[in-house]
Amino acid sequence: MKILVVMTAKATLHLLDGELHPSGFWAEEFVVPHALFTAAGHTVDVATIGGRAPTVDRTSIDPQFLRWVRPEGSEDHDAENAAEYVRAIGSIPQLQRPIALETLGEKDVAGYDGIYVSGGHGAIGDLPKSDELAQILRWAMAQDKPLATVCHGHTALLALRDGEGRWPFEGYRMTAFSHAEERVTDMAGRLPFVLEAELTRLGARYEKADVIWDSHVVVDRNLTTGQNPYSSKALAETFLRQLAKG
Numbered sequence: 001m002k003i004l005v006v007m008t009a010k011a012t013l014h015l016l017d018g019e020l021h022p023s024g025f026w027a028e029e030f031v032v033p034h035a036l037f038t039a040a041g042h043t044v045d046v047a048t049i050g051g052r053a054p055t056v057d058r059t060s061i062d063p064q065f066l067r068w069v070r071p072e073g074s075e076d077h078d079a080e081n082a083a084e085y086v087r088a089i090g091s092i093p094q095l096q097r098p099i100a101l102e103t104l105g106e107k108d109v110a111g112y113d114g115i116y117v118s119g120g121h122g123a124i125g126d127l128p129k130s131d132e133l134a135q136i137l138r139w140a141m142a143q144d145k146p147l148a149t150v151c152h153g154h155t156a157l158l159a160l161r162d163g164e165g166r167w168p169f170e171g172y173r174m175t176a177f178s179h180a181e182e183r184v185t186d187m188a189g190r191l192p193f194v195l196e197a198e199l200t201r202l203g204a205r206y207e208k209a210d211v212i213w214d215s216h217v218v219v220d221r222n223l224t225t226g227q228n229p230y231s232s233k234a235l236a237e238t239f240l241r242q243l244a245k246g
Contacts, residue, residue: 001113001243002043005034005094006101006133006156009048010122011055015190024055025120027085028229029150033116033236034092040240042113044094049130051100057120060229061085068184070230071214102132109139114243116236119151119177119229124192127156134159141168141222148239150226151177154195158202170203174225175218178208181228 007030013023037044048054059065063078070078089095109115115137117127127133133156140147149156154176162168179196182188200206208227209216216227217234224242226235 001041002045002111003037003243004104004109004112004115005030005037005044005046006115006117006127006136006153007046007048007054007098008118008120008122008126009050009052009054009098010125013121013125013187014192015187016192017190019190021121021187022058023120023122023125024057025060025118025122026151026229027056027060027089028081029119029153029232031085031088032232033118033150033239035088036233036236036240037116042243045099045112046092046094047099047101047104049101049126049133051098051103053096053098055122056085056089057122060120061089069213069228071209071211074230101130101136104132104136106139109136109145110143112140112145114146114148114239115140116239117147117149117153117156119149119153121152121187121191123152123155124195127153128158130156130159144222146222146224146239146242148224148226148235148242149176150232150235151228152195154199154225158198167202169223171205172223173205173207173218173220174199174223175207175209175216175227175231176225177228178212180208180212184212 012020063082066078
């Protein structure tokens with residue numbers, strides 16, 4: 001079985017005050033699912049806009065920072081996790097030579113068993129603006145492919161519309177990076193949009209964990225969504241179960 005992992009190619013995020021904030025993909029949201037997918041015997045392809053090698057958000061591999069993006073009282077494996085993220089990122093060749101999304105056609109999409117959109121604040125800057133990514137996701141939905149997104153990977157869904165101009169995920173239960181979590185980042189009040197607010201505006205039935213930064217995963221039809229970095233493991237495990245259902 002094959003899984004297509006879509007990632008942001010942005011290394012910075014343009015904030016409302018004009019700052020170009022260092023950003024990229026969030027390490028845990030790629031490394032943990034990738035390890036679980038491959039351990040389950042799946043072939044994994046990585047794709048970005050333009051086929052550009054993705055840039056890791058440096059805070060996502062900083063053990064001093066990781067303690068702020070997991071629930072209070074959770075086990076501290078930050079140093080070993082950060083080391084594993086760095087090791088994995090340096091050893092996965094698909095990260096250095098990703099597929100250009102623009103080169104994928106309908107038959108290529110048919111060759112994948114599912115699509116996973118990884119997160120990171122960088123995703124805000126490019127995923128919702130890509131007509132090619134929107135087309136890939138439309139093909140995937142028409143082919144009844146399981147989809148999964150985590151954290152800010154949901155930005156890939158924002159531009160999708162059906163033949164009547166409606167958002168195809170209207171009425172879906174889903175989760176995503178919460179406004180409460182966004183408000184404690186150093187970009188609070190300066191982001192181009194707040195994902196929870198955008199999903200709700202479009203008609204999603206948004207839900208989140210009771211505790212900030214805790215894991216939360218939602219499945220509705222063929223869409224599996226995870227709230228935040230700490231949700232990455234549960235999201236990947238849930239998505240694998242969805243794939244096994246065929």
